Amino acid sequence: MAATPETVKKLVANGHSITIESGAGTIAGFPDDSFSEAGATIAKDAASAASGADIVFKVRAPEADEMAALPEGVALIALMDPTSLDAAPLNARKIAALSMEFTPRITRAQSMDALSSQSNLAGYRAVIEGAQIYGRAMPMMMTAAGTIAPAKVFVMGAGVAGLQAIATARRLGAVVTATDVRPAAKEQVASLGAKFIAVEDEEFKAAETAGGYAKEMSKEYQAKQAELTANHIAKQDIVVTTALIPGRPAPVLVSEDMVKTMKPGAVIVDMAVSQGGNCPLSEPDQVVDVNGVKVAGFSNLPARLPADASSLFAKNLLAFLPLVTAEDGSLNLDTEDEIVTAMLLTKGGETVNERIKS
Template identity: 45%
Template sequence: MIAGIIKEPTGEHRVALMPEQAEALVKKNVIVYVEPAAGVSAFASDDIYLSKGAQIKPRSEILASADIILSVNPLPANDISLLQQNTVLIGAYQPLINHSLIKQVCSQQCTLFSMDMLPRTTRAQSMDILSSQANIAGYKAVLLAASLYPRYFPMFMTAAGSIPPAKVLILGAGVAGLQAIATARRLGAVVEVFDTRPAVKEEVMSLGAKFIDVEGAADASAAGGYAVEQDEAYKQRQQQKISEAAVKADIIITTAQIPGRAAPVLIPEAVLMRMKPGSVIIDLAAATGGNTAKTVNDQTVHFNNVTIVGNSNLPAGMPADASKLYGKNILNFLQLIIGKEGALSLNFDDDLVKGTCIVHNGAVVNERVKSAMA
């Protein structure tokens, strides 16, 4: 069996599998093809891949001959058209919104496993790309904010006077939010946190942050760790609380997303108009519309002396470690679908294999994706 590692598009510095992880596949009797310079941005040269037993092959040959193709981002449509039938694609394909791409995969009679749809269970933690990459995003978001903020983060008491600590507001206490809390606290900031899930309050407080309570949140216990849509009465109470905290904040890190939906706008224009001059917002939900009224994906916007950074791909800014963690997630998942002799073995009785599979035998097999496409 042949596994192919594809070079990612311009601007993406990660690679789906690092050399040591490619070596693990080689030891399982899997032939590993790597596109030239696929890992260079993650500081993994072609020579290192070769030393681990992988083979360097042109992209066209990988697409035409590989049984499994590994990537971080979805393959572009022109690449999918070159695939042979029954090729297995593994990556983060965002199938709840990329409907045209999913239809094309069906028409090619390929099988697609989208790792961002992996069921979020205890057993799946070692394969959870959303968590491993969100951890990096939360860390980088705070460092980016600190570099853009025109004042100190920690409190300083000097002979020339005292400097108060920065006030950081974090919207969303998932993996990215929790790491942002920890990083901001290490830098000496005062941190407040909002999340629609009251269950995260204890964890937030254990990191030294204040949790903003809003009564009447919808039960999110069955949402697999994600946020859920709230009713209008709750949204009004939520907006008031967030607005009060936002106008006092120096830094805001926003992470709120709902799978398959546009990101909720938590910082409207009226609130942006009241924020402190020099304030910084890092919007990690920019790819799905953003959590502010002025967020533009992959751009930095200056509005009313507030800097708004729309960046949903901060993990690409730490490509070596991000690729290492992503590759380990992928390698752990591959253990479920590759047999002892290195042959493909798709066991759909396994809840993780079944839950992550989006397309098989030319048809969409994931119920959530079916509903979204309908």
């Protein structure tokens, strides 16, 4: 959900007129009445809600039928999946599409960074799902009947999602190790009480982009890293993989051979399954049993926390809105602003973002 009663109340106070599709917030725990009380108008369906709008907030890019219902020239702000986007339908309707995924990693844009807020939830939920599938105690327990050893959790990829996964596993009492190709991750992992594992060669030292993302590593580095982690994975109870490369398929981190070395009852949670997966055995939104090892692929973990995911995303949109509106609340795309420029995909019937032109 791209709005909550809290953010609607603030938008109305700022002079905006808000229309919400009936039932849109039900799954997240926000009934129509809560939006009405916050000052919104409730429309019978999405087409009615979008009719006459200057700006449309959505969670995901519109489907074909939803696109047809959007007013021509409207500003659309959503998680647009820009690297896989077909811009032609947007341009046909002269829609100004802004992608929340392209929020630049600068201080001024932190409150608008939807990827970070959703990744935090995803990392947390990945560990909760993994613990549930694992089905055994996570912390060490000393009882009159004997001692239960703590679960061993290995997190692969220490970005926002990975760091939250590490923190959550630690809070649950697990022994946690982690790996990442970015040098900056080593200190971050250690600060959370986990042990860092990586091949620290010259390529590793230059493995981070200016935007803070991981670069795609060479085949040679991947082979060395795989060798280092293979023996380690065999001893783990839960492996959480989080590695994504913007605009590229997810790298394979856990091979079929590695899975075969894991003990029955172990769990792999593949957070990159929607981009091809970090494990070739994972399937979107399924738990696959491979010789007793459970391989779980979750394509939308934040949706398993709908109230929190909606609340954070709505606040990201609320923070971004002033950059595309004038003081009187009317639509005003400031294309001189570096944040707007980075996020703007299409405008006036043309694709304007260099990152999706090719």
